[in-house]
Amino acid sequence: MTERKEQQIKSEKRVADFGEVLTARREVEAMLDLVKNESERIDSRFLEPACGTGNFLTAILERKLKTLRARYRTKRADFEAQLLSALGSIYGIDLLEDNVKESRQRLFELAVQCYKDSLHKKPDETFQNLIRFVLSKNILQGDSLNGIDKITFTQWTLIGYRFNREEYAFQALNNKPEDGLDLFGTSSLNEKQQPVYIPQARKRFSPVHYRKLLEGTK
Numbered sequence: 169m170t171e172r173k174e175q176q177i178k179s180e181k182r183v184a185d186f187g188e189v190l191t192a193r194r195e196v197e198a199m200l201d202l203v204k205n206e207s208e209r210i211d212s213r214f215l216e217p218a219c220g221t222g223n224f225l226t227a228i229l230e231r232k233l234k235t236l237r238a239r240y241r242t243k244r245a246d247f248e249a250q251l252l253s254a255l256g257s258i259y260g261i262d263l264l265e266d267n268v269k270e271s272r273q274r275l276f277e278l279a280v281q282c283y284k285d286s287l288h289k290k291p292d293e294t295f296q297n298l299i300r301f302v303l304s305k306n307i308l309q310g311d312s313l314n315g316i317d318k319i320t321f322t323q324w325t326l327i328g329y330r331f332n333r334e335e336y337a338f339q340a341l342n343n344k345p346e347d348g349l350d351l352f353g354t355s356s357l358n359e360k361q362q363p364v365y366i367p368q369a370r371k372r373f374s375p376v377h378y379r380k381l382l383e384g385t386k
């Protein structure tokens with residue numbers, strides 16, 4: 169993989185139209201250090217609602233991949249399942265299609281490079297497609313201010329070698345109990361008697377072995 173040249177501005181027009189000024193690596197790392205433990209945990213979930221070309225997303229993935237390599241490089245199935253779990257925990261939205269493509273591509277390249285470095289071979293076509301599939305569900309083109317009703321997120325939960333896959337409307341995830349939008353009456357109280365909002369999935373898939381994620385419904 170060739171070293172990527174850091175570029176914070178693509179054009180003055182894009183700055184004016186979309187506020188597109190990308191964050192430099194040093195600042196990204198300093199910000200992630202504020203949540204260091206979470207950023208290094210393989211399945212901790214992150215959402216970048218204006219992800220640009222993926223400067224935060226890739227830095228988060230790199231941290232997770234370090235943990236992955238330290239823990240799971242001996243057995244292929246463990247490594248692969250955990251790699252998909254790491255990718256499945258990172259979410260991004262951007263208004264611009266080219267930024268979404270670039271973010272997905274950068275994450276894909278990092279994942280494949282880590283695979284090669286760890287298992288000393290290229291991932292097979294099926295596994296590359298699995299990586300692409302997870303990225304296509306998590307890195308989305310959309311408007312995170314005015315278009316959240318059109319955004320659906322997938323929650324990936326790895327249990328052994330199987331994934332539980334559930335789809336949630338972004339709008340539902342954004343509701344708070346005080347909004348009075350207690351979807352299907354599932355809001356309950358925690359031990360301090362404060363309301364806890366439990367969003368309802370829009371769609372649930374049967375748990376499936378990670379290698380079979382692409383079989384059946386997408």
Ligand SMILES: C[S@@+](CC[C@H](N)C(=O)[O-])C[C@H]1O[C@@H](n2cnc3c(N)ncnc32)[C@H](O)[C@@H]1O
Nearest residue numbers: 188189190191218219220223262263311312313
């Ligand atoms: C300031 S850049 C930051 C990009 C990235 N977060 C970074 O730090 O490198 C802002 C990005 O937000 C995107 N954007 C602006 N308004 C948005 C919106 N309403 N929903 C989603 N993305 C948006 C732009 O396309 C641009 O890529």
